[in-house]
Amino acid sequence: MLSDHERKNIIQNTLAALKGQKLKKVSVRISGVQTTIDKLRANHIAILTGKAGAGKTTTVYQVMCEMSNPSLSSTYTPVLIKSPEQWDKVINPTHQYLVYLDDVFGSSNLDPGAIQKWKNQLDIIFSSAKTGKIYVLIGLRRNVLNEAKMHVIHEILDEENIVDLSLEENLTKQDKSKIIEAYECNCNFKASELCGERFAYYSEKNGLNAIYKLSLKEKEKIHFTDSYYGFPLTCFQFFTRPDFFQLGPSYFQRPDKNIFKAIETMRQGKCGNISDKVKYSVLCYTFINGSVETNIVSETLLKTISGKLHIFNITEVDLKDAINDLNGIFLSKSSTEHFYKFSHETILEAVMVSFGQLAPDIVINHCSRRKLHELIRTENYEPKPCEVILKIPRRHYEDLAQRLLRGDDGDGKEIDIIPFVAIDILLHSGCQDPEFVSILCNWEMTERLFSLFHYLLFTNRDLIFHLLQ
Template sequence: MFLKLDMKVSPVSASTSSCVYKPAITAKYPSTKETTNYARICRVVVDVIPDVFRQLLFSWLPVSGLTSVLINQRDQIFNLLNNQQKKIIYPRGGMFQGTTKDFDISLLYILLRNLGNIQPHRKGWGQVPDKADRSLSANIERLRIQRNDAYGHAKSASLSDVDFQARWTDIRQSIEDLQNGGHIKGEVVAAMNNIETMRMDPSTESNFIALVKEMEGEIGDIKDQMTTDRDNVRGEIGDIKDLMTIDRDTVRGEIGDIKDLMTIDRDTVRGEIGDIKDQMTIDRDTVRGRDPKLKALIETTRLTTIDQTSKPEVISTQALEDAKEMIRKNSIVLIKGASGDGKTLMGYQLLKWLMDGDNKDTRPSKDPVQLHSMAKWDKIVKPNTQLAVYIDDISWEIAEELKKREVSIQSTFCGKLNNRSNCLILNVREEIFKSTQLSSCELFKQNIIDLRGKNCITITEKQLMLERYVPEIITFPGGKESEIIKLAPDIGFPQCCRLYRDVPSLQKEGVNFFKQPFHFMETTLKKLPKEHFSALLFLFLNEGSVKKGDLDPKNNESVRQGKA
């Protein structure tokens, strides 16, 4: 199946089961960047997403074909359809004779999830999928939601650049996943790229926007069902004389529609009728009145969190569960440990949990914000703003600033986790904690996860982690695996596993590396060229960071600071 997109033609016509779309009459339509943004989304909703769904339906149907499946599985899907959809698929006195071009997105979605034998995503059909879930069903769900969202913006008929980019990226990534996974054919992604850059005059814009506005017939199915033409009403309410002669399926479909109206499939209600919830949560940043810079910071942290927590070596530990429980009770946690103990990753795992929830919690729905200094703290951190603030690897300066703000932190973060509360996640090296005022601060002392103490990694967790980092470790002779997991190296066990995996020379040392990691790291460093070693020394003296001025050979400020 090919995706037909003629970029040179302005008049547009398409059809769905609920109405026939006709080119809108050109009117006085103010064309702006925002209306063009919305029109581009509309074109994708009208042309691209239905074609994607049709391809998926064909690829997942049994070889017997669509008509055969509709007949054989009538009992399974009949009560899931609205009146218009029933007329199309199960016309009176015959069988379906049309093509999938007669199906709107709503009907295609129902058929895909009920006839295609497609595994539901982790949250289940009809629910908003996890961002990290790139499965077939999750991407189908995203496209359905984007179609509903497009109709939700029909009254204003405009989208800001920020909203457009977010929606466009979501749609494009979903379609790209489907294309790369071999679920759909053709150059669908290329077609989207063309739509993103094509010239759209006011007439073209108004046509596509009109098409999406007409989707009220698809999305507002209750209204359609209550305002069906009089002949339909007679047929659905039924004449008493006909009750004794109509076959059983017709009784279900045409007399029992009052019941259908009240018991329409929950997912259809959520996705196509009950979009009040969707409309209230379409853009959490807009609802919460986020500053654009804060929104950008949230999105950066969100993407980083997903990237860090989706790696194959990531495991859940008892320490992580203890940290979650601490946040549930106090909305704050300080993770303390040595270098390489996994403090940073645990912080991202907690952010991911606060974004999406887990089996024990409904979705906390916090917006993640990672701060690398205290410069933005006072502008960003306010009470009851539903933020999850994360500061990784606290420096001496940050520790002192946090101590100064102890009272405000207590009022802004402390308390049981709830829908409006903020959460604070800190991690600090043990030596920084002991040498700063953090160690004397009761607020932090009461909310510590100690990765070198009571919350240290267990033998079972070490074994799982080692096998994730180095799968071939299980083939080592002489029980080397069990010997390694019993060791307590000076640097953190996760870091040892990572170094062992990434540095071939360390793999030759085997168990000996885990016994004395510092010794072998020193040996490896000595083999570096002199200029490389000098660069590492410079980083060490500058606490791991390089500023723009440091790269200027005429700037001696950093040298003077190092001597001081």
């Protein structure tokens, strides 16, 4: 149960996030902002979707800033809600709230556990929006939304409520030009410091200190490239790192591969570059721990990770230097706390795939429950379109089975809430793989497994039958 202090914290954290949005150097009001506002006024519900990096959260924050502006005759209190429990304790349908529910069904892929958690809340949310004074914004990647529709039949997910930010009507060519122009104004890459013939020619023509400006032809190519990530995120990455920038418009074709390559270069620490390996260790630590601070770290976890890279003495200075170098593309500082998180979910995914190939046992045993369900798959799994997953080798099936049977959140502490653990096991995709199920049911694990499902079968029979349908 939330206290008044906790309620105030949720509101204050929301306001801090919006303040951070206002302070951003690059902020462009795309057409999707007005589409979203119009959708809210018509339906009281708007579901923002699109590719990873399409600008869902940025658009939501812009909408929240505009609709909570004190100069308006009727303003709304913006609130970021992360769980059904928070909704129940914070949201009063008779008050004017503008609520954002981000990634409720999964941030990278569909999370069956999240579906179960939010399913019963949808009627309350829908009713509050339609009959009360509540405006509801929901953010979901397109692949998650498409799959959620196959599991949840509810009018809240109707097409009339959806704003797809990847569509040209919501991100026009003019919007793209404004985004490029805004980033270019803040880009200070000297042509003389970039690699390639066109940069050498530009420097020779305009002087050693000349800042390289994209040609009209290069901008036109960028406009018409169907990027793997959303256009706003790809622009941010492109204009932030010189090695990405010097790739030119070709970067926009597969930014995911360039991000992964940059992370792998850190892992390899070429030419004996230990600082790169420290940065890689920090990224892996952030994936496992959820965040990283310069002065408070779990030395045990950091040593476990860095040991895989054969570096054994990371000092506090090394840690601070690594975080400073990673800040921007890879990490961003929290607007309300003194810690750093991944700048975007796509960075988390790339780090997970890289580190999961190096140390699948650490990833399986230490990642959060949500990531275990969203991202970890067995070898026989066939990925769905746009899914980012880590396939674990068969030799680590036992690690996964033991982790699921513990039911912990990556801290190694076995959970005693039996129905919770049993349902969690059933919801993991590994239970559709006969090879994995045979490992899960081997004699060493039978006692724990039997107790879990014996309890579930005789106390929650209707639920287990529903899950197995």
